[in-house]
Amino acid sequence: xxxxxxxxxxxxxxxxxxxxxxxxxxxxxxxxxxxxxxxxxxxxxxxxxxxxxxxxxxxxxxxxxxxxxxxxxxxxxxxxxxxxxxxxxxxxxxxxxxxxxxxxxxxxxxxxxxxxxxxxxxxxxxxxxxxxxxxxxxxxxxxxxxxxxxxxxxxxxxxxxxxxxxxxxxxxxxxxxxxxxxxxxxxxxxxxxxxxxxxxxxxxxxxxxxxxxxxxxxxxxxxxxxxxxxxxxxxxxxxxxxxxxxxxxxxxxxxxxxxxxxxxxxxxxxxxxxxxxxxxxxxxxxxxxxxxxxxxxxxxxxxxxxxxxxxxxxxxxxxxxxxxxxxxxxxxxxxxxxxxxxxxxxxxx
Numbered sequence: 001x002x003x004x005x006x007x008x009x010x011x012x013x014x015x016x017x018x019x020x021x022x023x024x025x026x027x028x029x030x031x032x033x034x035x036x037x038x039x040x041x042x043x044x045x046x047x048x049x050x051x052x053x054x055x056x057x058x059x060x061x062x063x064x065x066x067x068x069x070x071x072x073x074x075x076x077x078x079x080x081x082x083x084x085x086x087x088x089x090x091x092x093x094x095x096x097x098x099x100x101x102x103x104x105x106x107x108x109x110x111x112x113x114x115x116x117x118x119x120x121x122x123x124x125x126x127x128x129x130x131x132x133x134x135x136x137x138x139x140x141x142x143x144x145x146x147x148x149x150x151x152x153x154x155x156x157x158x159x160x161x162x163x164x165x166x167x168x169x170x171x172x173x174x175x176x177x178x179x180x181x182x183x184x185x186x187x188x189x190x191x192x193x194x195x196x197x198x199x200x201x202x203x204x205x206x207x208x209x210x211x212x213x214x215x216x217x218x219x220x221x222x223x224x225x226x227x228x229x230x231x232x233x234x235x236x237x238x239x240x241x242x243x244x245x246x247x248x249x250x251x252x253x254x255x256x257x258x259x260x261x262x263x264x265x266x267x268x269x270x271x272x273x274x275x276x277x278x279x280x281x282x283x284x285x286x287x288x289x290x291x292x293x294x295x296x297x298x299x300x301x302x303x304x305x306x307x308x309x310x311x312x313x314x315x316x317x318x319x320x321x322x323x324x325x326x327x328x329x330x331x332x333x334x335x336x337x338x339x340x341x342x343x344x345x346x347x348x349x
Contacts, residue, residue: 016117018113018114023142037123042136047138056102059102060162068089078205079210080192081121082122083123083126085283091135092286095161105158106140107142109153112144126155174289176251178290180287181312182260185310189208189280189282190281190282191269216286216302217286228289228291231244234349239339246325251323252319253315
């Protein structure tokens with residue numbers, strides 16, 4: 001019997017081709033995939049070294065490192081895709097520590113049979129997001145699992161940055177009397193993903209807010225206000241993020257519903273589906289807690305940045321041994337904003 005061997009001397013077929021098990025075998029097919037897709041897409045001097053790791057320049061200062069796994073479904077949604085999301089998510093985690101992101105590494109778990117056209121689209125999105133952010137992808141890894149044992153593609157990204165001198169931001173630094181600020185509307189990302197997943201249509205499109213926030217953070221740090229905490233309210237949304245901070249700092253919080261902006265299509269979709277936008281994921285927003293005397297200045301700085309034009313003061317930090325997060329409602333009442341129970345929206349990042 002004649003066995004026809006794959007011809008790896010031909011360029012990859014990015015129109016009709018699909019991921020094969022050989023693309024993760026460590027052999028010629030894998031080398032071709034890396035060279036024609038990943039190396040070509042993420043092109044930079046560090047990646048071009050071609051070694052098991054990237055040899056980076058010496059860095060002076062305190063290093064910050066973070067990693068994040070991305071399993072969003074669907075892979076492509078209004079306003080973004082798993083590619084740019086994986087870049088933005090890790091950049092933002094590093095930035096929330098008051099650090100300047102410097103480098104990214106990316107690991108891909110690919111499912112056999114996944115279209116190479118979609119993979120190329122994802123890589124192009126990652127490459128563009130990294131280029132716009134000025135944070136190169138300098139190392140990576142690729143694995144392939146059998147068909148039916150994955151879900152197209154999973155991406156894990158790791159980021160390294162350097163913290164600004166004299167700046168320490170942490171979830172345990174919030175103090176009674178501090179002011180809580182939010183950079184914009186909530187719930188856009190989670191509802192964009194859900195509406196795409198469930199084929200829901202609304203009068204106005206719901207678009208993900210995925211974005212790299214390190215430029216906004218740099219402007220906030222430049223203002224020299226007394227920042228205590230920065231967080232991006234991703235999984236679990238604003239409510240869960242603030243409960244995490246309250247627990248870390250041993251404080252309570254009082255939010256004001258009228259100050260928390262929700263885009264009308266997102267609000268309508270949440271009402272239709274019985275969801276609370278306070279618990280819906282965001283990928284391009286941040287929460288800031290600062291000394292009350294600096295809140296006005298910080299709000300001014302945030303609103304001057306394109307990613308925070310709708311920034312608002314949304315509440316205050318209270319002395320509360322129970323660590324409750326409360327909210328005054330638009331109707332004049334008051335309610336507890338508790339931790340998210342269970343998984344309101346699975347697979348959104």
